[in-house]
Amino acid sequence: MDSHVQTIDLNAFYGNTAALKNVNLEFPKRQITVIMGPSGCGKTTLLKTINRFLELTDGTRISGKVLIDGENIYAPNVDVTEIRKKAGLLAQRPYPLPMSIYDNVAYGLRIHNMKRGHDLDNAVEHHLREAGLWDEVKDRLRSPATGLSIGQQQRLCLARGLAVEPEMLLGDEPTSALDPISAQRIEQRLLDLKNEYTIVLVTHILRQAKRLADYVVFMYLGEVVECGPAQQVFENPQQERTRAYLEGQF
Amino acid sequence: MNNSKTAWFKTFYNQIRSLLTLSRGGKERFTEKLFLSISLLPVLLIVLLVVALWLRTQPILETQSIWSLLLGQTWHPIKSQFGFLPFIAGTMWVTIVAMVFAVPVCLLSAIYLSEYARASMRMIMKPLLDLLAAIPSVVYGVWGMLAIVPWVQNTFAPFMNKCFSYIPFFAVNNPTGFGIMAGGLVLAVMVAPFIIAITYEVLQAVPTGLRQASLAVGATQWETIKYIVMRQSLPGVIAGVVLGASRALGETMAVLMVVGNVAHMPTSIFDAAYPLPALIANNYGEMLTIPLYDAALMGAALILLLVVLVFNILSTLILRRIVRRSRR
Numbered sequence: 370m371d372s373h374v375q376t377i378d379l380n381a382f383y384g385n386t387a388a389l390k391n392v393n394l395e396f397p398k399r400q401i402t403v404i405m406g407p408s409g410c411g412k413t414t415l416l417k418t419i420n421r422f423l424e425l426t427d428g429t430r431i432s433g434k435v436l437i438d439g440e441n442i443y444a445p446n447v448d449v450t451e452i453r454k455k456a457g458l459l460a461q462r463p464y465p466l467p468m469s470i471y472d473n474v475a476y477g478l479r480i481h482n483m484k485r486g487h488d489l490d491n492a493v494e495h496h497l498r499e500a501g502l503w504d505e506v507k508d509r510l511r512s513p514a515t516g517l518s519i520g521q522q523q524r525l526c527l528a529r530g531l532a533v534e535p536e537m538l539l540g541d542e543p544t545s546a547l548d549p550i551s552a553q554r555i556e557q558r559l560l561d562l563k564n565e566y567t568i569v570l571v572t573h574i575l576r577q578a579k580r581l582a583d584y585v586v587f588m589y590l591g592e593v594v595e596c597g598p599a600q601q602v603f604e605n606p607q608q609e610r611t612r613a614y615l616e617g618q619f
Numbered sequence: 620m621n622n623s624k625t626a627w628f629k630t631f632y633n634q635i636r637s638l639l640t641l642s643r644g645g646k647e648r649f650t651e652k653l654f655l656s657i658s659l660l661p662v663l664l665i666v667l668l669v670v671a672l673w674l675r676t677q678p679i680l681e682t683q684s685i686w687s688l689l690l691g692q693t694w695h696p697i698k699s700q701f702g703f704l705p706f707i708a709g710t711m712w713v714t715i716v717a718m719v720f721a722v723p724v725c726l727l728s729a730i731y732l733s734e735y736a737r738a739s740m741r742m743i744m745k746p747l748l749d750l751l752a753a754i755p756s757v758v759y760g761v762w763g764m765l766a767i768v769p770w771v772q773n774t775f776a777p778f779m780n781k782c783f784s785y786i787p788f789f790a791v792n793n794p795t796g797f798g799i800m801a802g803g804l805v806l807a808v809m810v811a812p813f814i815i816a817i818t819y820e821v822l823q824a825v826p827t828g829l830r831q832a833s834l835a836v837g838a839t840q841w842e843t844i845k846y847i848v849m850r851q852s853l854p855g856v857i858a859g860v861v862l863g864a865s866r867a868l869g870e871t872m873a874v875l876m877v878v879g880n881v882a883h884m885p886t887s888i889f890d891a892a893y894p895l896p897a898l899i900a901n902n903y904g905e906m907l908t909i910p911l912y913d914a915a916l917m918g919a920a921l922i923l924l925l926v927v928l929v930f931n932i933l934s935t936l937i938l939r940r941i942v943r944r945s946r947r
């Protein structure tokens with residue numbers, strides 16, 4: 370297994386309460402790793418340690434390491450914007466930026482001076498296609514992104530994340546605010562994108578996990594209870610708690 | 620007793636009776652109406668105020684048109700010449716100078732408090748700002764006379780005169796220090812806590828998820844503030860500034876004490892001026908033997924009231940929409 374992201378003895382704290390306890394995980398390259406577990410077990414916190422979002426909250430602290438391609442992203446001289454650029458984020462609900470559809474996708478490209486003029490137009494089109502949104506918005510690229518339906522907004526956020534050419538995608542229950550059809554579309558995009566991106570997906574929907582996961586991490590109270598290839602964890606869980614969770618006992 | 624009177628008495632009696640024998644639902648409805656009418660009282664008061672001022676302004680409007688009143692440049696009550704323009708201009712100059720000083724500082728402070736400061740810092744700063752906002756304006760006036768006026772007179776005006784006197788607005792023709800500059804500075808300090816507080820609330824209403832959406836593509840915090848937070852909160856910031864300006868427009872005491880109170884058209888920020896509130900406060904009750912003087916002052920009050928009302932209503936509408944949107 371070719372691991373892309375690795376956590377080593379990772380602990381995370383809000384004030385004095387530990388939200389992650391000695392997490393040692395490997396996220397394989399160009400695969401979908403699904404993180405599951407009851408609410409409050411630290412799934413979001415784990416994602417936030419990978420794109421260094423945890424430090425945005427006052428009073429948080431981390432010990433241990435997170436390696437991306439073997440480099441510790443918490444090393445002192447690391448440029449945090451570079452880390453975030455590498456890890457696209459799909460949040461629990463879509464947050465379109467207060468600008469046009471086009472500008473949403475172009476935002477990161479402009480910030481990083483990656484493309485301009487005609488190249489920018491092409492890149493915007495390419496990433497909107499990647500996110501499966503192009504056909505729906507190609508005639509209204511200049512209208513405000515807030516006018517899109519919530520499902521379209523989430524795909525726009527996907528396109529915005531993809532535009533800065535990340536290596537991985539982090540999804541924090543990205544379909545939980547969406548209707549079933551929009552959710553299915555996002556799932557399909559993720560399946561298509563896993564050939565190029567490492568995907569880490571938090572979900573509480575068991576069926577979604579089964580549809581998407583190559584690898585599964587099961588967490589409970591800030592600890593990793595079990596992890597492994599999806600088939601193995603789903604069909605033959607080694608831990609009693611995993612079994613109970615999969616059977617819907619909590 | 621004539622007929623209509625008995626009829627009126629009967630309905631009144633019936634209403635009282637039905638009130639006393641009301642069902643719970645009926646009482647509920649009655650209480651609701653009662654509270655509604657009580658809360659409508661302020662609205663009624665404002666309407667009455669506008670109407671009363673309008674009626675008391677009528678005598679002067681019978682002798683000259685509203686335009687000659689608003690645009691007239693001479694103020695010579697003995698000769699029945701009541702031109703408001705010098706006062707309107709004075710109000711605007713002082714307010715604009717105040718806003719030029721206050722707005723950038725307030726914006727940066729609010730951004731710092733909302734986006735950068737730690738929770739502990741906010742806990743200290745917020746009550747301090749409230750305290751500043753609660754200082755009586757006459758205290759600011761005294762401070763203006765003792766500190767700002769001499770500073771303008773001895774330091775700022777000479778400096779500007781030496782370096783920028785070729786710019787018309789900056790020419791110094793007034794040796795005293797009492798004038799628009801001093802008034803504007805005092806006002807800027809007075810309205811600052813107010814503008815900071817509103818702008819802070821507006822910035823806080825920007826969802827965290829929106830900031831994170833920008834940070835997630837690798838934008839720095841400053842880029843996020845500049846391109847996302849500011850853009851999202853621009854209408855609210857404008858509303859806050861307008862509310863601040865309407866405070867400045869109506870502020871009386873502190874300005875009156877430092878602005879010089881000379882009824883002429885200002886041509887420089889160092890000239891003395893005579894804003895509308897100062898005009899009213901200085902003269903009402905004193906010069907009323909002069910014909911039409913009373914009506915003129917009522918007109919001045921009416922202008923002030925209408926401008927402040929419009930400013931307040933517009934900005935309140937905008938701010939309310941922002942709060943509602945952020946709650947969604």
Ligand SMILES: Nc1ncnc2c1ncn2[C@@H]1O[C@H](COP(=O)(O)OP(=O)(O)O)[C@@H](O)[C@H]1O
Pocket residue numbers: 383388406407408409410411412413414415426
């Ligand atoms: N901002 C915060 N301040 C304090 N505690 C928090 C904060 N965010 C999360 N926590 C705590 O950390 C633990 C893990 O939370 P989280 O990662 O959001 O769980 P999940 O995403 O699995 O529902 C929970 O016990 C939660 O109460």
Ligand SMILES: [Mg+2]
Pocket residue numbers: 412413414541
């Ligand atoms: Mg969560």
